[in-house]
Amino acid sequence: MEETAGDPKLNRREFIVRSIRVTAFLGLGGLAVLVAEKSGSGETVWQLDPSKCIQCGRCATNCVLAHSAVRCTHVYAMCGYCDLCGGYFKPGTKTLNTAAENQLCPTNAIKRKFVEDPFFEYTIDEPLCIGCGKCVKGCGAFGNGSLQLQVRQNICVHCNQCSIARSCPAEAFSRVPAKKPYLLKQITLEGPKSGG
Amino acid sequence: MKQKRYLVTALVFLSAGILFMLWDMFFSHPEPGVNPYAYDMKAIRSADTLLAKYREVQQIKPVLTSIHGLAVDRSDRIYIAGDGGVELYNREGKRESAFRIGGSARCIHVDKDGLIYLGMEDHLEIYNHQGIRVNQWKSCAPEAIITSIAVTTDDIYIADAGNKIVYRYDHSGKLIRKIGEKDPRDSVPGFVVPSPWFDLATDPGGALWVVNPGRHLLEKFSREGAILGSWGKATMAVDGFCGCCNPSHFALLSDGSFVTSEKAIERVKIYSPKGEFRFLVATPESFTEGTRGLDLAVDSRDRILVLDPERNQVRIFVPKQ
Numbered sequence: 405m406e407e408t409a410g411d412p413k414l415n416r417r418e419f420i421v422r423s424i425r426v427t428a429f430l431g432l433g434g435l436a437v438l439v440a441e442k443s444g445s446g447e448t449v450w451q452l453d454p455s456k457c458i459q460c461g462r463c464a465t466n467c468v469l470a471h472s473a474v475r476c477t478h479v480y481a482m483c484g485y486c487d488l489c490g491g492y493f494k495p496g497t498k499t500l501n502t503a504a505e506n507q508l509c510p511t512n513a514i515k516r517k518f519v520e521d522p523f524f525e526y527t528i529d530e531p532l533c534i535g536c537g538k539c540v541k542g543c544g545a546f547g548n549g550s551l552q553l554q555v556r557q558n559i560c561v562h563c564n565q566c567s568i569a570r571s572c573p574a575e576a577f578s579r580v581p582a583k584k585p586y587l588l589k590q591i592t593l594e595g596p597k598s599g600g
Numbered sequence: 601m602k603q604k605r606y607l608v609t610a611l612v613f614l615s616a617g618i619l620f621m622l623w624d625m626f627f628s629h630p631e632p633g634v635n636p637y638a639y640d641m642k643a644i645r646s647a648d649t650l651l652a653k654y655r656e657v658q659q660i661k662p663v664l665t666s667i668h669g670l671a672v673d674r675s676d677r678i679y680i681a682g683d684g685g686v687e688l689y690n691r692e693g694k695r696e697s698a699f700r701i702g703g704s705a706r707c708i709h710v711d712k713d714g715l716i717y718l719g720m721e722d723h724l725e726i727y728n729h730q731g732i733r734v735n736q737w738k739s740c741a742p743e744a745i746i747t748s749i750a751v752t753t754d755d756i757y758i759a760d761a762g763n764k765i766v767y768r769y770d771h772s773g774k775l776i777r778k779i780g781e782k783d784p785r786d787s788v789p790g791f792v793v794p795s796p797w798f799d800l801a802t803d804p805g806g807a808l809w810v811v812n813p814g815r816h817l818l819e820k821f822s823r824e825g826a827i828l829g830s831w832g833k834a835t836m837a838v839d840g841f842c843g844c845c846n847p848s849h850f851a852l853l854s855d856g857s858f859v860t861s862e863k864a865i866e867r868v869k870i871y872s873p874k875g876e877f878r879f880l881v882a883t884p885e886s887f888t889e890g891t892r893g894l895d896l897a898v899d900s901r902d903r904i905l906v907l908d909p910e911r912n913q914v915r916i917f918v919p920k921q
Contacts, residue, residue, distance in 0.1 A: 461635035484794035486844040488816070488834040490864070495644045495836045510637060522792060522815055536637035545641060546836075546843040546864045548794065 448579035450566040454552035454589045456576035459537035459544075463553055466568045467535075473560040474535035474553050474568065476513070476528050479588050482550035485523035490546025491539035492516055492526055508542055510534070530556070549589060557585045644836060645865060645884040651838060653870075653879040653920055654904065656886070660693045660914040669708035669719070670895040670907040670914060678897070678905065680914060681705035681718060686731070691899065693916070699731025706796075707895070709749040717756070719746030724758065724773075737773045741765075747798045750808070755823065757808055761798035764791045766810055768823065779825040780810060788827050789815070797848035797863070797893065803856055813845035818858065818875070831875025836865065839877035851896040851904075859904055861894035868894065868906055868917070881917050882906060 414422070452463070452474065463474035487500055492514050497506040502516050513532035517525045528551075535553055543551040569577030580587060660678065667682035676691035682705065687698040707719040715734070716727040722744040726735040740746065745762035755776070756769040766779040782790025791798070792814025800810040807828065808821045816834040819827055832847075833840040841847055843864035850860045856873035859881065866887035870878045881904055887894070888910045895907040904917045 459639065461637040464637060484814070484844045486794065486814070488836075488842070488844070490843060498835070500834065508639070521789070538637045538639050541639040541641070545639075548844065 447582040449582050449585050451555050451580040451587050452576045453587050456574045458574045459541040461536050462571050463568050464534045464536040466571045468567050472535040473555050475530050475533040475556050477552050477554045478528050479550045482548045484548050487522045491543030491551045509539055554586055651880045652883050654881040654917040655920050656915055657918050658693055658916040662687050667909055668706050670897045671708045671710045672897040672899045673710040676899040679708055681708040707748050709751055711751040717749045719749055745796050748800045750800055750802045752802055759798045759800045761793050761796045764793045779821055794845045799849045803852055816841040849896045851898045853898055853902050859896050861896055863892040866891045
């Protein structure tokens with residue numbers, strides 16, 4: 405059978421050349437994607453999902469830092485500004501005041517300030533917070549769940565393998581985009597799933 | 601020989617140091633599962649069972665799968681309202697009838713004539729005993745969430761958790777006045793309603809009682825909206841109301857005593873007409889943790905009916921012998 409001009413059939417040389425071109429193109433494309441990811445657009449950091457957190461206390465004890473990078477964050481939009489705050493007061497508190505023995509936080513890291521009758525504002529003194537989650541448990545059980553634990557990215561040393569994530573029984577830790585490093589529960593129309 | 605002794609001693613100290621470091625690294629951590637910062641909810645939820653003076657005698661399991669409201673009429677018929685329908689049971693708990701509704705009823709009230717009032721999110725719908733809608737009112741207000749209804753001979757009271765207000769209507773649907781608006785001149789402190797549970801009822805004397813949940817109070821109002829009194833205290837102890845906002849529901853016994861239900865620490869209690877704690881009807885152990893919306897009703901025999909949305913049941917309690 406004779407070859408004619410315009411015959412689409414490739415000879416061996418042309419096939420090899422085209423294959424090399426395609427391979428080089430794919431390789432360069434892959435490299436570009438890799439470089440783009442490394443240059444920051446795909447960078448990730450460790451964060452914990454408050455909707456999975458069970459307040460086991462390991463965030464306070466299992467971080468490689470002596471003072472854990474996990475701290476309490478207050479989502480003010482969710483807060484009820486309650487007088488009887490489940491995240492602030494110990495159960496059995498008789499008088500609702502700021503006496504040390506009434507406070508649930510083991511380091512007194514939550515500050516209570518009168519706003520107007522009957523509302524009180526609660527702020528976290530972050531350097532005092534150890535990330536134990538005790539207030540988070542109380543707020544979730546008796547309030548709207550506005551107190552939530554988060555890895556503070558300015559404190560975290562960004563270990564490849566986070567030692568808290570490794571021991572987290574709720575598997576609440578995951579890598580999230582560095583551009584959106586916080587995962588906070590927000591208020592929903594249905595209201596909180598628990599609480600008082 | 602002396603040098604050898606020094607070497608052995610040094611090796612012993614070195615080994616001891618290494619062993620201590622190994623122990624410190626691998627064995628000195630707290631046991632898995634032991635939380636040094638534990639918040640013991642079980643201890644808080646465990647109640648003194650000696651305070652429980654009622655026992656559960658019956659459960660009614662409705663066909664509806666999402667239930668929100670409970671009422672009892674003069675003949676002790678039991679009405680259960682929820683998503684898409686209302687079910688009627690006789691006093692023995694046998695299903696008598698049911699009818700469908702176009703939406704979700706958050707609350708229900710049955711008047712002396714047997715008319716059924718349903719709080720349909722932002723408006724009221726009225727049905728007769730056959731399940732035929734006889735009236736539908738317009739929306740109470742933008743963003744209204746109707747959470748409770750009480751009907752007297754002259755008035756219809758509606759609690760709106762969305763706008764934190766009580767409306768007094770006449771039977772034609774005309775708004776007569778708003779009750780509970782914050783007014784320092786009349787010493788009305790205003791309702792604090794952080795979550796959509798906001799209950800009201802009228803007592804045997806016809807006075808209006810409204811829960812002020814954020815203040816942990818039950819407040820008594822005149823028809824004109826003047827506050828006549830209040831009782832309640834914020835505490836996690838059994839004699840008060842816990843959490844951000846409680847009680848979530850209440851009902852009145854024939855002697856004017858109050859039956860209250862709470863969320864967070866799920867419990868049903870009885871208070872005297874003056875607001876003094878008497879005893880528990882149901883302890884927190886009786887409910888699934890996280891249950892909310894324990895609507896209450898009392899029948900002519902003072903049996904206490906508790907709507908348990910988590911178990912999808914109406915549970916009936918009577919005094920222990």
